[in-house]
Amino acid sequence: MNIAEAITEPLVRVEDLHTYYGKSHILHGVSLHVGPGEVVGLLGRNGVGKSTTLKTIMGLVQPRQGKVLFDGNVITGLAPHKLARLGIGYVPEDRRIFRLLTVMENLRTGLDRHGMTEEKKQALLDKAFTFFPVLAERRKQAGGTLSGGEQQMLAIARAMMLEPKIILLDEPTEGLMPRMVSQIGQIIDVLHREGVAILLVEQNVPLTLEASQRVYILEKGAVRHHCAASEIGVGDSVIKQYLGV
Amino acid sequence: MTRRPSKTYWIGFSVIFALLIVAPLVLPEFWRRFVTEVLIWGLLAMSSDLLIGYTGMISFGHSAFFGLGMYGAAAALLLVSPPNLWLAISFGLIGAAGAALFVAYFSTRLRDIYFAITTLIFSQIFYVIIFTWTRVTGGENGLIFSRPHLSIPLIYSARFTPTTMHWFVLAVVTASYLFLRRVTQSPFGMVLQSIRENEARTRAIGFPVERYKIVAVMLSGVFAGLAGVLYAIQNEFAAPDFVYFVTSGDAVIYNVIGGIGTLVGPIVGAGFFLLMREVVSRIFGDQFPYLIPLGIIFIGMIIFLPRGLLGFARRWLNR
Amino acid sequence: MDAVVGFLQAIPLDQLMIQTVNGVVTGMILALVASGLTLIFGILDVVNFAHGELFMLGAYMGVIVITATGSFFLALITSTLVIALFGAALQIVTLRPLIGRHPLNTILATFGTSLVLQNYALWQFGPVSRKISEPITAHFGLFYLEYPWYRLLIAGLSAVIIGGFWLFLKFSTFGVWIRATSQDRVMAQAMGIPVPWVYTGVFAIGAGMAAASGVLFAPLVGVDHAMGLDWVLKAFIVVVVGGMGNLGGSIAAAIFISLLESYASIWVGPSLAVIVSFVVLILTLLFRPTGLFVATPK
Numbered sequence: 001m002n003i004a005e006a007i008t009e010p011l012v013r014v015e016d017l018h019t020y021y022g023k024s025h026i027l028h029g030v031s032l033h034v035g036p037g038e039v040v041g042l043l044g045r046n047g048v049g050k051s052t053t054l055k056t057i058m059g060l061v062q063p064r065q066g067k068v069l070f071d072g073n074v075i076t077g078l079a080p081h082k083l084a085r086l087g088i089g090y091v092p093e094d095r096r097i098f099r100l101l102t103v104m105e106n107l108r109t110g111l112d113r114h115g116m117t118e119e120k121k122q123a124l125l126d127k128a129f130t131f132f133p134v135l136a137e138r139r140k141q142a143g144g145t146l147s148g149g150e151q152q153m154l155a156i157a158r159a160m161m162l163e164p165k166i167i168l169l170d171e172p173t174e175g176l177m178p179r180m181v182s183q184i185g186q187i188i189d190v191l192h193r194e195g196v197a198i199l200l201v202e203q204n205v206p207l208t209l210e211a212s213q214r215v216y217i218l219e220k221g222a223v224r225h226h227c228a229a230s231e232i233g234v235g236d237s238v239i240k241q242y243l244g245v
Numbered sequence: 246m247t248r249r250p251s252k253t254y255w256i257g258f259s260v261i262f263a264l265l266i267v268a269p270l271v272l273p274e275f276w277r278r279f280v281t282e283v284l285i286w287g288l289l290a291m292s293s294d295l296l297i298g299y300t301g302m303i304s305f306g307h308s309a310f311f312g313l314g315m316y317g318a319a320a321a322l323l324l325v326s327p328p329n330l331w332l333a334i335s336f337g338l339i340g341a342a343g344a345a346l347f348v349a350y351f352s353t354r355l356r357d358i359y360f361a362i363t364t365l366i367f368s369q370i371f372y373v374i375i376f377t378w379t380r381v382t383g384g385e386n387g388l389i390f391s392r393p394h395l396s397i398p399l400i401y402s403a404r405f406t407p408t409t410m411h412w413f414v415l416a417v418v419t420a421s422y423l424f425l426r427r428v429t430q431s432p433f434g435m436v437l438q439s440i441r442e443n444e445a446r447t448r449a450i451g452f453p454v455e456r457y458k459i460v461a462v463m464l465s466g467v468f469a470g471l472a473g474v475l476y477a478i479q480n481e482f483a484a485p486d487f488v489y490f491v492t493s494g495d496a497v498i499y500n501v502i503g504g505i506g507t508l509v510g511p512i513v514g515a516g517f518f519l520l521m522r523e524v525v526s527r528i529f530g531d532q533f534p535y536l537i538p539l540g541i542i543f544i545g546m547i548i549f550l551p552r553g554l555l556g557f558a559r560r561w562l563n564r
Numbered sequence: 565m566d567a568v569v570g571f572l573q574a575i576p577l578d579q580l581m582i583q584t585v586n587g588v589v590t591g592m593i594l595a596l597v598a599s600g601l602t603l604i605f606g607i608l609d610v611v612n613f614a615h616g617e618l619f620m621l622g623a624y625m626g627v628i629v630i631t632a633t634g635s636f637f638l639a640l641i642t643s644t645l646v647i648a649l650f651g652a653a654l655q656i657v658t659l660r661p662l663i664g665r666h667p668l669n670t671i672l673a674t675f676g677t678s679l680v681l682q683n684y685a686l687w688q689f690g691p692v693s694r695k696i697s698e699p700i701t702a703h704f705g706l707f708y709l710e711y712p713w714y715r716l717l718i719a720g721l722s723a724v725i726i727g728g729f730w731l732f733l734k735f736s737t738f739g740v741w742i743r744a745t746s747q748d749r750v751m752a753q754a755m756g757i758p759v760p761w762v763y764t765g766v767f768a769i770g771a772g773m774a775a776a777s778g779v780l781f782a783p784l785v786g787v788d789h790a791m792g793l794d795w796v797l798k799a800f801i802v803v804v805v806g807g808m809g810n811l812g813g814s815i816a817a818a819i820f821i822s823l824l825e826s827y828a829s830i831w832v833g834p835s836l837a838v839i840v841s842f843v844v845l846i847l848t849l850l851f852r853p854t855g856l857f858v859a860t861p862k
Contacts, residue, residue, distance in 0.1 A: 080750075081757055081758050085756045092754075101744060101747070109752070112737045
C-alpha cells in the first residue's frame with residue numbers, strides 16, 4: 001500500500017464489525033476506513049455484506065460487536081437522524097426517495113435543519129439544480145413519477161442537502177442505462193472535487209476502480225483484499241477470484 | 246415425544262387445589278365469596294388467554310360471550326320451571342357459542358389491530374341490543390331470577406350453600422383449566438401457537454389458518470360464556486353492564502398482569518387485581534378511584550414487566 | 565306511477581333537510597375526532613384507546629376556562645393547546661418505551677391510560693355532568709324549526725381546523741417531516757428528521773384535535789367523565805370504514821355515517837339509529853375491508 005493514511009485520523013473508521021440479521025451472522029469482523037475527501041470502493045458479490053456494512057455505519061442496524069467511529073468519535077448506537085446531522089449522507093440501494101413528495105420537498109427534508117439560513121438553503125438548492133438540471137425542470141413533480149435515473153440523481157442531491165462530510169453510496173448504477181452510468185461516474189468526481197468523502201458500494205468494477213482511490217474487496221462478510229485502486233485492473237486475478245462468476 | 250409435566254407441577258397443583266377446597270370452611274363469608282368471584286373472573290380471563298396468549302389474537306369481545314352466557318342462563322332459569330342447573334348451563338353455552346360464531350366469522354379474516362377493534366365493536370353491538378330490547382332482556386335493569394338447585398340427576402338435589410356453591414365453581418373452573426390445558430398441548434394447540442409465532446409461515450405450510458382461528462374463538466367464547474353462567478348462578482341477576490366492552494378490558498388486564506400464555510396466569514392476575522382493589526378501598530375508603538393507581542400499575546407492567554407475574558414460569562407451566 | 569308519487573309524498577322532505585344539516589354538523593365533529601385517531605394510527609401505528617378521554621378532558625378543560633373567563637374561544641384555544649401538551653407528555657412516558665414492540669403492547673397501554681384518565685375525571689369532577697352554554701344563542705328558521713346558528717358554527721370551525729391542519733401538513737416544515745416519516749420512516753431518519761419527535765408531535769396534534777372537538781361539542785351535551793366512550797367507538801368505526809391511516813377517507817366516512825344515522829333517526833329514533841354505523845362497519849368488513857373510501861382496495 002502506498003497511501004499516507006497513518007498520519008491523519010480517518011473520517012470514518014469501522015473496527016471489527018459483527019452484524020446479525022436475527023440469527024444470520026452477516027458481518028464477520030469487518031474493518032475499514034475512509035479518509036477525509038477520499039473515495040473508497042467496496043466491492044464484492046451479491047450478499048457478501050456490502051450493504052449491511054453501510055447500514056451499520058448509518059445506524060440503521062446495530063452491530064453486536066465492533067465499533068464505528070466518525071471524526072474520531074464513537075458513533076455506534078447513535079440514532080440515524082443524529083448521524084445525518086453530524087454529516088453522514090446515505091443513498092441506499094433502490095434510491096428510496098419519498099415518492100409522494102415533490103422533488104422540491106424531497107430536497108427540503110435535508111435542508112430544514114439547525115443553523116440554516118434562507119440564503120444557505122437557496123445556495124444549496126442552486127448547486128443541486130446546477131449539477132442536476134433535470135431536477136430543476138421536475139421540481140414540482142412527485143418523486144414517484146421520475147425515471148430510475150432521475151430518482152438516483154434525486155437521491156444523491158437529497159443527500160447533498162445535508163452538506164455531508166461523507167456519502168455512503170449503495171450501488172448507484174444498478175439498473176441504470178450505460179449513459180447514466182457514466183453520468184454517475186462524473187457526479188462522483190464532482191463530489192470528490194468538492195471534498196466530500198464517498199464510500200462506494202458497487203458491483204460495477206470498472207467504474208469503481210476509475211472513481212476510487214482505494215478499494216476493499218468483501219467476501220462472506222469479511223475484508224479479503226485491500227489496496228490502492230491504481231494497483232489492480234479489471235482483469236486481475238484478485239478481481240476474478242472474488243467477483244468472478 | 247410426549248412431554249410429561251413434572252412432579253413439582255402436579256404437587257403444586259394439588260396443594261393449591263386443596264387450599265381452594267378448604268377455603269370456604271375457614272374463611273369468613275366475605276372472603277369466601279371473594280375467592281369464588283376470583284375463580285369466575287379467572288375463568289373469563291383464562292378463556293381470553295386462549296386467544297391472546299396462545300393464538301396471538303387480542304380480543305375485546307369477551308364481554309359479549311360472558312354476557313350471553315349470563316343471559317342465556319337467565320333465560321333458562323326464568324322460562325323453565327322448576328329452574329334447572331344443567332339447562333341453565335346449556336342455554337348459556339349455546340348463547341355464548343352463537344355470539345362466538347358471529348364474531349369468529351367476521352373477524353378471523355382480519356389481522357391484529359383490525360381484529361381487536363372489530364371484536365370491540367361487536368361486543369358493543371350486543372350491548373346495544375341487550376340494552377334496548379327491554380322486553381326480552383329487561384334493558385337497563387337486567388333480569389333477576391332465583392338460583393337453581395345443585396342437582397345431579399337421580400342422585401342429589403339440594404339448595405346451594407355458600408360452601409357447595411364455591412365447590413361447584415371450583416370444580417367447573419378446575420375442569421375447564423385441565424381441559425384447556427389438554428387443548429393447548431394437543432396438536433391443535435401447537436398449530437395455534439404456530440399461528441401466534443408466524444401466521445404467514447403457518448399458512449404457507451398448508452394449515453387452514455382461518456378455520457383454526459374460528460375454532461379458537463369458539464372455544465374461547467364458550468368458556469367465557471361458562472364464566473357468565475357461573476356468575477349468573479352465583480349472583481342471581483344478569484345486567485347489561487357486564488356486556489359493555491369494559492368487561493373485556495378487565496379480562497385483558499387480568500391476562501397481562503398474570504401473564505399471558507400460561508392459562509393459570511390470568512386467574513392469578515384476576516386475584517391480584519381484585520385483591521389490590523379490595524386493599525386500596527380499605528385503606529383509602531370506598532370513594533377512592535382505585536383504578537387510578539391500578540391503571541398506572543397496569544401500564545407500568547406493560548412497559549417493564551410485559552410477561553406478567555407468572556411470565557417467568559410460562560415454559561414450565563406449559564410442559 | 566301512483567305508487568311512486570305516493571312514495572315521494574311520504575318522504576318527509578323538511579325532516580330530511582333538517583337531518584341533513586344535523587348529519588353534516590355531527591359528521592364534522594366526528595371527522596375532527598377521527599382525523600386525530602387515524603393520524604396517530606397512520607404515523608405511529610398506535611391504536612389510541614385513550615382518544616375518547618382526550619376528547620373528554622378537552623371538554624372539561626373548556627368548562628374550567630369558560631367558568632374562569634367567560635370566553636368560549638379562549639376556552640377552545642387553551643384547551644387545545646393544554647391537551648396537546650398533555651398528549652405529548654403521555655406519548656413520551658407511556659408509548660415511547662414501547663416503540664418496536666408488538667402492537668399489542670400499545671393497544672394495552674392506551675387502554676390502561678383511558679381507564680386512568682376516566683377515573684381521574686370522575687374523581688376530580690364528580691359524576692354530575694357539567695354544562696357549557698352555547699357562545700351564540702341566535703337561531704334561524706329552518707323549515708318548522710328554530711335552528712341554532714351554533715351548530716353551523718361548530719361545523720364551520722371543525723372544517724377550519726381540519727383545513728388548517730391540511731395546509732400545515734402540506735406547507736410547513738414539520739408537515740413535510742410528518743409526510744416523509746409516514747412514507748419511509750428509515751429514510752426520514754437518514755435525512756436527519758428526528759423521527760421520535762415527529763411521533764410525539766403527531767400524537768400531540770391528534771390530542772389537540774380531540775380536545776377541540778370536545779370543547780366544540782360540549783354545549784350540545786353534558787360534559788361528564790364517560791362522554792369519551794361513545795365517541796371513541798364511533799370514531800373507531802369511522803376510521804375502519806374510511807381506511808385506517810387515510811385522512812380524507814375518515815372525513816368522508818364520518819360525514820357519510822353521520823348522515824345515514826341522522827336519516828335513520830327519522831324513522832327509528834336516535835337510540836336505535838346507532839345500529840346504522842354497526843351495519844356500515846359490517847358491510848365494509850365483508851366487502852371492502854381496507855376501507856370504503858380507499859381508492860384501490862388492497
